[in-house]
Amino acid sequence: MDRFSSLLLAAACGLPLAASAGxxxxxxxxxxxxxxSSQVVGKGRLQLETSLQWExxxxxxxxxxTLTMPTLLRIGLGETMELRFETDGRTIEHAGGATMAGYADTSVGIKWHTADQDGATPSLGWLLHADLPGGSKAFRDVAADRGGTQAVFDTGVTWLVTxxxxxxxxxxxxLNRRTPDLGIGLGLSVRR
Structure with a gap:
């Protein structure tokens, strides 16, 4: 689905450390x-976010x-930081009468929530991750194969059950040739 392949590395000295998980x-x-979101899951929390995505x-x-199972595991290291493991998971691709199946690469990252919203001042978080080429050979580094800018319009709905x-x-x-024409996804997120 979507690859968040830009690495954010910034000198964040002086940013407030008093932000919380919510x-x-x-x-x-x-x-x-x-x-x-700029929010993190909170100290000692685990959150699994998964879906079935068709493109x-x-x-x-x-x-x-293409049918994928994008999954993100978020592990709360503190009230302002989380460890993240993300993958498009199992991937099945149908093209020209042929079918390929395998697993997508995984990325490992951290998110640091540095500021809560305060009036007109927005909430702020930093996300740093690295894509690791550990998937099936046919699906390694798929985002890089497209090259250039991807443009997409998306919309979604959520239902907070609990x-x-x-x-x-x-x-x-x-919105351009480098981006899949159509995508549909259904997801589930659970936290403990």
């Missing part, structure tokens, strides 16, 4: 959209359909 203890997931890409008369369970659905539309 005063009301309602789960905040990084699903189902392109942009992650269709028509380029130069060829149609490729403070620790969220269901979601999303639809995306590619």
């Amino acid at each position: 005063a009301d203890d309602t789960m905040t997931s990084d699903r189902p959209d392109v942009v992650e 269709r890409d028509r380029t130069d008369g060829a149609t490729v359909r 403070n620790d369970i969220q269901l979601d659905a999303a639809v995306s539309r590619g």
Whole structure:
């Protein structure tokens, strides 16, 4: 689906360290959209965010359909920092009568929540991750194969079943040739 392949590394000296995981203890997931929340899961918390994602890409008369299972595991290291493991998981691709199946690469990262929203001042977090080429050979570094800028319009809905369970659905539309034409996803996020 979406690769967040830009590395954010910044000198953050002087930023406030008093930010918290959320005063009301309602789960905040990084699903189902392109942009992650600045919030972290909180010290000692585990949060699993997973989905079933279908994409269709028509380029130069060829149609490729891909089914993936994007998954993000978030582990609270402190009230302002979390460890993250993310993958597109099991991947099945149908193209031109042929089918390839395997596993996508995994990325490892950290998120640091540095400031809560205060009036008109937005909440702020930093995300740093590295993509590790550990997936099936056919699916390694798929994002780099597309090259250049990807442009997408997406929309989604979420339903907070309880403070620790969220269901979601999303639809995306590619806006250029480097982005899949259509994507549909259904997701589940759980926290303990």
